[in-house]
Amino acid sequence: MRRVSRRGWRVEVSAAAALFLAACVSVRGRPAEGPLNEAQIYLRAWAEGDYAALRHVVADPPANLEEQHQRFREDLRILSSRFELGRVHHEEDSAVVTFRAIHVLRGLGEWEVNSALRFVRREGLWWVRWTPAVLHPEAREGDRFSRTRTRSERAEILDGKGQPLTHLGEVITIGVEPRRIQNRAAVASALQSQLGVDPVRLQKVLNAPGVAPDHFLPIIDVRPERYQLVRPALAPVPGIFFRRKKNVRLSPAEGFAAHTLGRVGEVTAELLAQLGPTYQPGDLVGVSGLELAYEPQLAGSPSGEVRLTHPSGEARVLHRFEGTPGTPLRTTLLPEVQSAAEMALEGVAQPASIVAVDTATGAILAIVSRPLEQPLHRALTGRYPPGSTFKVVTSEALLAKGLGADAPVSCPPAVAVGGKQFRNFEGEAFGNTRLRTVFAHSCNTAFVMLAASLEPDALGAAARRFGFNVEYQVGLPSPGASFPEPRDETERAAAAIGQGRVLATPLHMASVAAAAESGRWRAPYLVANIEEHPSASLSPGTRSPLHALMRAVVTEGSGRAAASIPGLAGKTGTAEFGSGTPLPTHAWFIGFHKGVGFAVLVEGGGVGGRVAVPIAARFAAAL
Incomplete structure (x- = not known):
């Protein structure tokens, strides 16, 4: 050494x-x-x-x-x-x-x-x-170094027709000043009742390390019209303050495609670490949704110079950073379809979602998650048992086997498979009847027995034709749908009615409905420049009878609440989850209408025919 x-x-x-x-x-x-x-x-x-x-x-x-x-x-x-x-x-x-x-x-x-x-x-x-x-x-000796930096205007997010979905406007930031708060509970109650702010979130903001008691802590941005509505209730509460913010990126209306488009805000320390050295504190960046996922494309890169200034005042440019302007991001959303989906969910108290896709292409036309104040984009990332909406897949397997829409079948009140009892909703039974009837009324026992007659891999093959277990890119994270290979006959029976280990996103179930209409499953996508679109044809001869079965749901079965909508076809679902007696259920409806495939889900909503179908009817009527 x-x-x-x-x-x-x-x-x-x-x-x-x-x-x-x-x-x-x-x-x-x-x-x-x-x-x-x-x-x-x-x-x-x-x-x-x-x-x-x-x-x-x-x-x-x-x-x-x-x-x-x-x-x-x-x-x-x-x-x-x-x-x-x-x-x-x-x-x-x-x-x-x-x-x-x-x-x-x-x-x-x-x-x-x-x-x-x-x-x-x-x-x-x-x-x-x-x-x-x-x-x-x-x-x-005596020279000084300096720098300049300029960021170009952020590029637009466009709809499916190439028109901007966002514009610059004004918002009011509602926040708190810790030293002025006299009663935390009163502040939390006011923000929750007027704006839906979770009290836990408020506590996290107030208890964050390094919070200065005399600093304004932003909580939520609202548009001027909403500010006027909530100000009378919030202004008298000590500790709540308001700040006006101009030139803010806004969507066409408050809440419009909020989870999907995302929002722009001041860069956080966490995002600085993720985005890299071309960003600095104070930059406005995408903090959620497409604004975050496509931040580099929308923002471009900054331009700037490194300069050397002599004592005489003469300056010399040592280096130039040639910035690049942001480029617009074109989505597949159609504002009129998006607005119809959002209006259909107005007044729904439980967490819910609607997704609509073009049956001919797989392009996502509308996607809505509620409630707005929860960051979970359940329409894209929530995975749920599809329940009886999966009977569309099971029926395709049966039709591919040669069964017809009017084939004779039996619907007893209960059936045992591998020691497990399967029953129909509310104890229904239709005895000896037709496939059309058991599909329209969603008879579990009939489908459990019919699935047992299929070849071992027939149900899994049908699921793959509808995109289950297929990876695809949407433009935002979305896990798609999974159909695990059944381990025994009991699991196979549960899978046939969309229970057991079968899981799907609302987005994916919209693509299932679209495939039933068009005869070909197409991977759904949100961003126009996604190049790879997995697809698969349904079995020959199954499209027309599937139409007949799904139309019967609306005209004579569990979806009769939407019978006033001409041409609407679909399938209800009441999917069990969790624990308890009786088990809680998600309410589903998937369907197609005028070239649009869609899915409605209300978490813990109860019965699909009673809860999801009226929402679907409002959406289809608006189309």
């Missing part, structure tokens, strides 16, 4: 230097003794921000050596620096070691500088002969 001792400062140049070389510096060729070792020491200290250590390897260091390095970093807002050693030009008592510095400037990105360390040898030791040119070859 070789040790170099300088004025009481000891540097180990073996294992430590090797680690430094691996982490910070790449050296062309074999490391040389002398000036190269000193260059490694100097650049390591620079990279680590240990400016005091620089003085130990500099000959006749200026009094402000550390200050010049520190000012260089602060003026340019350098996050980090790394270095690559170049060539060594060696003479008897002098040497030059070239290096490349890669400085990461907060909010701009990487700036590369080719520079050099000049050395002088005194009494057998090599010392850095320091000038400001170490920082940049053009720098001289």
